Amino acid sequence: MMKETTLILFFHRERMTYRITIVGGGIIGLTTACTILKEYASVDTLKLTIIADAFSPETTGDVSGGFWEPYGLDLSDQRIMEWARYSYNIFLDEYFSSKAARAGIMELSAYILKGQQVNSNDDTSSNPSFLSIVRHYRVLKSPEIDMFNHLGSITGFVMSSIVAEVRRYLPELQRFLQQDSRVKFIKRKICSLNELKNEADVVINCTGLGAKDLVDDLTIRPARGQVRMRSIDNVFLLYCYCLRLGHACSCSMDQIDVLF
Numbered sequence: 392m393m394k395e396t397t398l399i400l401f402f403h404r405e406r407m408t409y410r411i412t413i414v415g416g417g418i419i420g421l422t423t424a425c426t427i428l429k430e431y432a433s434v435d436t437l438k439l440t441i442i443a444d445a446f447s448p449e450t451t452g453d454v455s456g457g458f459w460e461p462y463g464l465d466l467s468d469q470r471i472m473e474w475a476r477y478s479y480n481i482f483l484d485e486y487f488s489s490k491a492a493r494a495g496i497m498e499l500s501a502y503i504l505k506g507q508q509v510n511s512n513d514d515t516s517s518n519p520s521f522l523s524i525v526r527h528y529r530v531l532k533s534p535e536i537d538m539f540n541h542l543g544s545i546t547g548f549v550m551s552s553i554v555a556e557v558r559r560y561l562p563e564l565q566r567f568l569q570q571d572s573r574v575k576f577i578k579r580k581i582c583s584l585n586e587l588k589n590e591a592d593v594v595i596n597c598t599g600l601g602a603k604d605l606v607d608d609l610t611i612r613p614a615r616g617q618v619r620m621r622s623i624d625n626v627f628l629l630y631c632y633c634l635r636l637g638h639a640c641s642c643s644m645d646q647i648d649v650l651f
């Protein structure tokens with residue numbers, strides 16, 4: 392959900408302000424804004440503008456499961472592993488902070504199950520490389536794995552992951568950003584990045600699916616998914632069952648059950 396932003400700003404002595412504009416007010420836009428403020432905490436000539444035609448609760452993240460797991464990605468790409476690690480560590484810090492409950496950040500044990508034949512002597516055969524990022528994990532063995540016999544032959548592991556209740560997290564990020572006098576929010580639709588050429592020194596595109604229209608990025612596409620929410624007693628376990636053709640996930644957290 393969150394990427395590390397490496398941004399090199401060229402500061403000109405004669406220039407009074409440095410204008411960075413982020414287009415997009417979803418989880419990527421707001422967390423990018425937070426990262427920039429962290430990187431340039433002492434630069435008071437920075438002006439950070441966040442422009443979006445929709446903010447929470449009308450972003451994609453507001454309807455997401457908010458579960459940390461590098462899923463459906465090329466894990467041999469070291470950049471993805473670094474982004475995943477950066478996000479995990481930030482969420483973990485937030486989980487241990489005093490604002491965790493207000494921001495909807497929870498740590499929970501996730502059972503990741505795979506419906507496939509495995510060599511039962513090979514304990515590590517189902518370990519994805521991102522397990523090196525998480526705090527705790529263990530490969531499931533008998534008798535624990537036998538709890539899932541009704542699913543057929545499966546392999547799996549349990550890991551300590553993070554869930555962000557994004558409808559609470561985004562308003563919290565927005566509140567945090569609004570407290571900084573260098574930050575401005577604007578509700579506006581951008582039809583071309585050229586509109587911003589006289590308003591910003593650096594423009595960061597965080598428009599998600601909107602990038603398809605805004606910058607003709609034909610590689611961007613929605614993946615299928617749905618979230619069902621229902622009341623449930625406090626349960627802090629998540630079961631994720633991956634089949635070859637799909638991904639079924641059941642996430643039970645504080646009063647909310649999410650399936651996608």
Ligand SMILES: Cc1cc2nc3c(=O)[nH]c(=O)nc-3n(C[C@H](O)[C@H](O)[C@H](O)COP(=O)(O)OP(=O)(O)OC[C@H]3O[C@@H](n4cnc5c(N)ncnc54)[C@H](O)[C@@H]3O)c2cc1C
Binds near residue numbers: 416451452455582
């Ligand atoms: C059902 C479902 C479940 C999911 N579950 C998970 C999960 O468990 N874990 C996980 O990590 N991910 C999950 N995802 C994916 C995750 O929600 C998205 O990857 C993430 O929310 C994308 O965030 P974003 O900020 O890039 O995009 P968005 O939230 O779509 O935000 C885009 C922003 O750009 C603005 N914008 C776009 N175009 C323009 C324009 N031309 N002018 C001005 N503003 C513009 C929009 O108004 C918005 O503010 C799920 C997604 C769905 C649909």
